[in-house]
Amino acid sequence: MESAVKRGAIVALGLILQILLSLSIYLFFIENIFIIHLFFAVVGFLLILDLIRTSKNYSYTLPIIISLIIFPLLGTLLYIIISKNKNNSKTLKRIKKSESESKKYLVQDKTIMDECMNNSKIKYLSDFSGFPVTKNNDVTYYPIGEEAYSAMIEELKKAEKFIFFEYFIVSHGKMWDSILEILEEKASQGVDVRVMYDDLGCLSTLEKKYPQELEKKGIKCVVFNKLNAIAGVIMNNRDHRKILIIDGRVAFSGGINIADEYININSKYGHWKDNGIKIEGDAVFSFSVMFLTMWNAFRNDDKDFNKFKYKFNKKIKHNGYVTPYGETPLDDEITGEDVYLNIINQANDYVYIFTPYLIIDTDMINALNLAAKRGVDVRIVIPGIPDKKIVYVLSESYVEPLVKGGVKIYKYKPGFVHSKVFVSDDKIATVGTINMDYRSLYLHFECGCYLEDVDAIKDIKNDLIDSMKKSHKVSKKEASPKLLKSIWQALLRLVAPLM
DSSP states (O other): HHHHHHHHHHHHHHHHHHHHHHHHHHHGGGGGGHHHHHHHHHHHHHHHHHHHOEEEEEEEEHHHHHHHOOOHHHHHHHHHHSSSSSHOHHHHHHHHHHHHHHHOOOOOHHHHHHTTTOOHHHHHIIIIIIOBBBEEEEEEEESSSHHHHHHHHHHTOOOOOOEEEEEBOOOOOOOOHHHHHHHHHHHHTOOOOEEEEEEETTTTOOOTHHHHHHHTTTTTTEEEEETTTGGGGGGGGGGGGGEEEEETEEEESSSSSBGGGGGGOOOBEEEEOOOOOEEETTHHHHHHHHHHHHHHHSOOOOSOOOGGOOOOOOOOOOOOEEEEEOOTTTOOOHHHHHHHHHHHHHSSSSEEESSSSBBBOHHHHHHHHHHHHHHHHEEEESSSSSHHHHHHHHTTHHHHHHHHTOOOOETTTEEEOOOOOEEEEETTEEEEEEOSSSSIIIIEEEEEEEESTTTTHHHHHHHHHHHHHHHHOOOOOHSSSHHHHHHHHHHHHHHHHOO
């Protein structure tokens, strides 16, 4: 923990020094203050025009525009920090190059697409986002982290060729220690074991030299986007994915990270409501490509991804369509949000949602309210106990317009909801890592799994219904904040893209 504090302090100090340097230059030219103000006013105006021209979502660029108008200098710095860092990041350039090279492995089966010619949601994922739709799969949904963890342990023990492990948070404790024991054993047997975790996600949970410890055990390790006091702002783009792949035969994803609170050991926030999903079948290769794409951006180990493709000897019974998909800040498609909007906009009967954070844009608010107004039963389950209080207050500011629009909001009374799930009309669902907030939808690397006509969808629906029974439905009166709180929430919305 002491090491994490030191590292965090160094990064924070680097950011402060960058801002102070900019301000000192500004003050140095104080004698020409009018010229300086005029210069930044012109620059600010040009940046605003650029934002208006290129913005993917005005709800999230509005705070930057306001800062450019009121504080041209600081607004310009904010614009550079948030909007332009990816153009100068060597890390992000490597990832973008790796993404471009790996697209050739995401090949769509034409026969399946012929079946889905009139299915706009599936066509979007395949044709525009580039993620193949598959049929030959068996899907298992785990409504709680403990069940997913047990299944992961069971499958890890069967590993014979390789284990790919990519998580935002890894923390010492029962969960990680038991997984690590298996990884170490498998590595000693010649299994190709690779671990990738996010540096910011593990800032307070793993030591700086932990990768060297894993390498000594025969486990290859990559730390994603290491914190850097100089680069600083590039740490906005985190690897928030949760992926475990074993032999190319089975893949796990969902909401759970690798820390004890995710399996309800020493949870500070009451009962930790999370989930997991297991895929066995052709869809696993898409998860493998996602992992290898990120891995090869840091360690260019693999010239041919196809060697990690499992050859299934028998066909699994037809069980609907499964499409694993990734979200990246490096392309023009906002895949995560588009999947959510497509589900909402095309729902006929109901849409049920789990989300830990409800920091949404006007497109999402309008889609949810419009669905409710046309008679769709729209329900959202959010935490009853927050993990981050200031973020929770911000999330609550979006409850009022939704409740007034006819959306039903439920607060999970036993504790914290960390699941990220949509299910609709007993036919469609998506399970993954993508929160309903700016960071997940626009800044982070994320993943999800789109399901259609899959047996497990009924289990997903039952999980949401069961959780609603344990939740408190928010009334219109509760949803309307008092004056001071509403002012505070409005101010928080201005900095929402930073949270």
